[in-house]
Amino acid sequence: AQSVTQLDSHVSVSEGTPVLLRCNYSSSYSPSLFWYVQHPNKGLQLLLKYTSAATLVKGINGFEAEFKKSETSFHLTKPSAHMSDAAEYFCVVSDQGSGTYKYIFGTGTRLKVLA
Amino acid sequence: GAGVSQSPRYKVAKRGQDVALRCDPISGHVSLFWYQQALGQGPEFLTYFQNEAQLDKSGLPSDRFFAERPEGSVSTLKIQRTQQEDSAVYLCASSFPRTSGRSQETQYFGPGTRLLVL
Numbered sequence: 001a002q003s004v005t006q007l008d009s010h011v012s013v014s015e016g017t018p019v020l021l022r023c024n025y026s027s028s029y030s031p032s033l034f035w036y037v038q039h040p041n042k043g044l045q046l047l048l049k050y051t052s053a054a055t056l057v058k059g060i061n062g063f064e065a066e067f068k069k070s071e072t073s074f075h076l077t078k079p080s081a082h083m084s085d086a087a088e089y090f091c092v093v094s095d096q097g098s099g100t101y102k103y104i105f106g107t108g109t110r111l112k113v114l115a
Numbered sequence: 116g117a118g119v120s121q122s123p124r125y126k127v128a129k130r131g132q133d134v135a136l137r138c139d140p141i142s143g144h145v146s147l148f149w150y151q152q153a154l155g156q157g158p159e160f161l162t163y164f165q166n167e168a169q170l171d172k173s174g175l176p177s178d179r180f181f182a183e184r185p186e187g188s189v190s191t192l193k194i195q196r197t198q199q200e201d202s203a204v205y206l207c208a209s210s211f212p213r214t215s216g217r218s219q220e221t222q223y224f225g226p227g228t229r230l231l232v233l
Binding site: 034036041042043044045046049090094095098099100101102103104105106107108 | 118119146148150155156157158159160163170171173174206208212220221222223224225226227
């Protein structure tokens, strides 16, 4: 069985400071991992995905994530937060055991950016 | 091109009423998924179509939930005799499967339909 755990339900940072959103995964396969962002009343937007090509993955809007197999982690970072980054962030693993490759979502981390 | 669209965006239903939620996937996308997102939670899988075939409906919470995709494009999620616990955002996603590396496929999400059952 595969799963992801987002370690913080809420994170607050000041504008211009670094962002760290934590995600741990569990998978009996070589995992495919994703980070999505959800702004209020908007659809889920892909930030980045890990597909085993490189452990450091760069995404949109200055976000990046590092896959660490030894720590079973896939934390999302950004060097400098912007007010527009305030949103809900989801860590996702693709379910490779089902044959459908449906997504399994974490419970989400709400990022608040303080002026 | 156009992304995934869903309609209606908002639906208020009285308990016991039937509702139908529509999803228009990205043109040419073979795979279509429905997810349910309760307030404050991450989305949870409901059902999966490959073209017109419903290959996985293991996430449907009860037999009041029914989904179809008769021509392999537009999909409808129907909820019969709605209950208050059905209140949630229903998300549709589509993807185009490759012949290999399917676990790496990106799913493209619509804006969702927010259902409120009173």
